[in-house]
Amino acid sequence: MSATPVLAAEGIGKRFGGFTALDDVNVAFERGRLTAIIGPNGAGKSTFFSLLSGAVAPTEGHIHFEGVDVAGEPQHRFARMGIARSYQITNLFPQLSVHENVRLACQAMHAPARRSLWRDRTRYTGLADEADAALAQVGLASRRKRLAASLAHGEQRALEIAVALASRPKLLLLDEPTAGMSPEETKEMMALIGRLAAERTVLLVEHKMKMVMGLADRIVVLHQGKLLASGTPDEIRADAAVRRVYLGEGRSGRG
């Protein structure tokens, strides 16, 4: 518990009109840890992720990233500070090449390239190399020239991760990276996430309970927009409230 938090949510909440999607959540995420966020459908996991990645501004509370309050900043600022995310529903640049998808993410983090209106983009050779490195990490090096739209589902999921990785984030948010994957692909993806988590702080939303229990350092449970519990996998397994609302609901897990 002595590690300093990279990201801390302090009393954050989100209301959409009269509906409260997330209410007064307090969690701190420690550097270098893999934290899984679980909860039944409608628990507010996706809203929570949208707030942490800056896609949506919270209606209450603060988000401290490396000690700076970033709540309400535009999303591109979150990305430039080092928070990258992948999406539950594949969210790529479909008509661009696999390599260009990743290179765009590298370019966005490189201030001189990002601002350039005039210099040929191929002259920033470092960006192309970075993109290739990220593709190699997720096993897509051989697909670099294909259009993103033409990839198989599992490959698109991997490309999602590569795009998020390409910005060399301090904090990587993965929203159900194994959604719709075959058991074989799921296994590979989980192994990849394990390798990624060895080098950086990772937040993971995942439905596949068994996988999460074996992989995560810590687990945060959301229920009906509120924080239900947080702790190590063993603590969560033993938590009576969690067992009641989530684990008991479907013994084998969802998805």
Place this chain on the structure above:
Amino acid sequence: MIRDIAPVQIAPTRIDWPMLAQRWRVPLLAVGLAALPWIVPSQALAVNILIFGLYATGFNLLFGFTGMLSFGHAAFFGAGAYGTGIALARFGIGWFGAIGTGIAVASALALLIGALSIRSRGIYFSMVTLALAQLIYYIALQATGWTGGENGLRGLTVLTLHIGPLTLNFLDPTVKYYVILAFVVAALWAVSRLLNAPFGAAIEAIRENEGRAAACGYDVKRIKLVAFVLSGSICGLAGALNALHLSIVPIDSLSYQTSGLAVIMVLLGGAGTFFGPFIGAAIFLLIEDVFSLWTVHWQLFAGMVFILAVLFLPHGVWGTLVSWRKGREP
């Protein structure tokens, strides 16, 4: 400026046609346009293809590459034309300065209309641009002292061009054509550089997926505004050249039909392609040229061709060729 030091990767066995076309697209188009007066039936048609091809290119930067459908680009074409015309007729500024004035006026207007319209997206964006362009049209129609109102702006005939020691007779159609071509090629070179630069990659990212572009770290609103202004300034140059060409600025330069013209030409030729706008402009203006000899209802034929193109060539004439090639790649 252009030094080919960067290593270019070309497969030794196969010629990379898309790559070659990309590198040589400006010289290729310049040569094609230089030969145009001998290809199409009349020189007047060739000049129109030049000017409206450039206009469509400016529009394509926003629509085809950034993914923003403006129905108000006549405002920038007209602003460029009136800016140039008023500088010439009312202030006696030289032709070169007048073109600069036209571009500056169009860019300033694009900054204003862009800042107001990029707050909305999709069809709402289109409607805001249409409404603001109509506003500009009616202002120009009422401000007869400046614009000549319904009769158009007159008295801006440029007889000769002085370029250094050179004196060119601008009334000579051939001279006029190649002077205009020089401006068009310079603008195309600038557009090509923009598209090859990281900026070109960023606007394509916004077209493909705005949300993801923001999540990657792109300031989407700012990039959209820059694209809007650049698009407006290129359309402004096209308007300025049209004013010089016609020696009059008709009020129609600002009408919504002129806005629609850009949409039709780009869709015909192929949105998001470099050559598409000129091909679309050439097809549309050829139809007008040929069918208006037979009937005053030539737009009926233009409309039919447009409908057929949208139904059977949804990527436009050039766009379909490009995607056909892409589809054959391994």
